[in-house]
Amino acid sequence: MIKILSIIGARPQIIKAAAFSRAVKNKFSSFINEKILHTGQHYDFNMSQIFFDELDIPKPDFNLNVGSGSHGEQTAKMISGIEQLLLNEPFDALLVYGDTNSTLAGAVAASKLHIPIIHIEAGLRSFNMLMPEEINRIVCDHLSSLLFTPTETGFQNLKNEGFFTSKSTFKNGKKRFVFNSGDIMYDNSLHFAQIAEKKSNILQKYNLITDHYVLVTIHRDNNTDDCKRLTAIFTALLDIAEDNNIKIILPLHPRTTKLLQTNLSSVVYKRLNSSKQLFLIPPVSFLEMILLEKNAKIIMTDSGGVQKEAYFFQKPCVILRPETEWVEIVEQNAGIIADADCDRIKKSYRELLNKKITYLPVFGKGQAAEYIVEKIIDYFT
Numbered sequence: 399m400i401k402i403l404s405i406i407g408a409r410p411q412i413i414k415a416a417a418f419s420r421a422v423k424n425k426f427s428s429f430i431n432e433k434i435l436h437t438g439q440h441y442d443f444n445m446s447q448i449f450f451d452e453l454d455i456p457k458p459d460f461n462l463n464v465g466s467g468s469h470g471e472q473t474a475k476m477i478s479g480i481e482q483l484l485l486n487e488p489f490d491a492l493l494v495y496g497d498t499n500s501t502l503a504g505a506v507a508a509s510k511l512h513i514p515i516i517h518i519e520a521g522l523r524s525f526n527m528l529m530p531e532e533i534n535r536i537v538c539d540h541l542s543s544l545l546f547t548p549t550e551t552g553f554q555n556l557k558n559e560g561f562f563t564s565k566s567t568f569k570n571g572k573k574r575f576v577f578n579s580g581d582i583m584y585d586n587s588l589h590f591a592q593i594a595e596k597k598s599n600i601l602q603k604y605n606l607i608t609d610h611y612v613l614v615t616i617h618r619d620n621n622t623d624d625c626k627r628l629t630a631i632f633t634a635l636l637d638i639a640e641d642n643n644i645k646i647i648l649p650l651h652p653r654t655t656k657l658l659q660t661n662l663s664s665v666v667y668k669r670l671n672s673s674k675q676l677f678l679i680p681p682v683s684f685l686e687m688i689l690l691e692k693n694a695k696i697i698m699t700d701s702g703g704v705q706k707e708a709y710f711f712q713k714p715c716v717i718l719r720p721e722t723e724w725v726e727i728v729e730q731n732a733g734i735i736a737d738a739d740c741d742r743i744k745k746s747y748r749e750l751l752n753k754k755i756t757y758l759p760v761f762g763k764g765q766a767a768e769y770i771v772e773k774i775i776d777y778f779t
């Protein structure tokens with residue numbers, strides 16, 4: 399039996415954990431004993447517990463309840479808590495997802511104790527070191543023993559960084575292995591799409607008609623914390639809603655909610671409050687989000703996960719960032735990088751609605767979790 403400690407903390411990691419835990423439970427429970435540690439990075443009901451309730455994710459065995467804080471403070475509390483646990487209880491491996499502070503903390507704590515690290519969603523690069531996530535993912539990749547990239551681009555990025563010539567050997571005597579597993583989020587979108595149809599009535603709740611609304615999410619620190627950028631994005635959204643007489647629905651991350659009043663210009667803040675077409679709503683559940691994505695005319699986002707889900711559900715996507723790790727989406731003409739530039743956002747909206755898009759299967763086959771578990775079993779037996 400291989401005993402694994404999975405680290406989760408932020409919303410997208412909780413969702414990703416659903417796919418891995420489902421694969422273990424359905425097919426591999428006699429090989430893998432998974433325990434889950436929630437760092438407590440996200441803690442509001444609709445940023446955390448809602449996903450456990452809805453997606454059948456096992457209750458975390460441990461919760462550090464670290465809450466919010468500066469990068470150093472938050473990450474330090476996590477490292478300390480994870481280290482304590484790893485010292486108290488033996489694990490064969492530690493598993494982390496993506497690129498958040500919870501990912502970094504897990505990787506740092508385990509590496510110092512010579513516990514092999516499994517990194518799911520490895521190899522992604524924005525080549526923008528101003529992003530906290532870029533720092534987290536580079537460190538985590540370099541500390542990991544088993545790396546699973548979601549795309550061929552991720553695989554090539556690691557090749558370019560010398561991962562395939564690495565001579566480093568880990569304490570268990572094994573070298574590093576890298577696999578392109580496909581995207582574990584795609585597993586979830588396929589698995590939960592039908593279930594969402596039956597269980598959610600979010601379209602009725604907000605009077606939304608298929609193909610007659612735009613879905614938007616915004617939460618990146620470089621957008622929320624920068625008055626100029628946040629104001630430019632919201633100006634573009636308000637203009638698009640008015641010029642096209644279309645509803646915009648925006649499930650708002652708590653980070654963004656907290657900063658709207660202080661970081662939007664007073665003119666745009668007033669416009670937003672009196673708008674009859676732009677609706678700010680609290681963060682929604684994953685099943686609700688899937689339905690919002692599937693039925694939207696177009697999606698605009700700075701989220702990594704939402705960019706991909708737009709692609710999975712064959713929706714064009716305006717990317718509200720200066721670059722993307724998910725370059726395949728742009729290469730397929732399914733997304734345009736508009737950054738936080740008001741004119742570019744409006745132009746990209748128009749352009750994407752008139753584009754012929756082919757959605758090639760660049761994120762795998764939707765069976766990433768099973769593939770990953772099989773490779774983990776091979777590695778440890």
Ligand code: UD1
Pocket residue numbers: 408409410439440441442445466467497498499500530531617619651652653656
């Ligand atoms: C984090 C990740 C980011 C990921 C995002 C997913 C890092 C560095 N960033 O960003 O990569 O895309 O999660 O959503 O790890 N807050 C609440 N309630 C909560 C959680 C957060 O009110 O349940 C507020 C707090 O004011 C907090 C702020 O949101 O300070 C930011 O939260 P934090 O977890 O630090 O970063 P995210 O922006 O969520």
Ligand code: UDP
Pocket residue numbers: 409410413615617649650680681682683684685687688700701702703704707
């Ligand atoms: N999501 C959700 N409810 C929301 C917004 C997003 O369930 O109100 C889901 C979304 O479908 C995707 C994941 O959260 O699976 C993306 O998380 P987020 O945008 O917070 O982070 P990122 O992917 O950018 O790291």
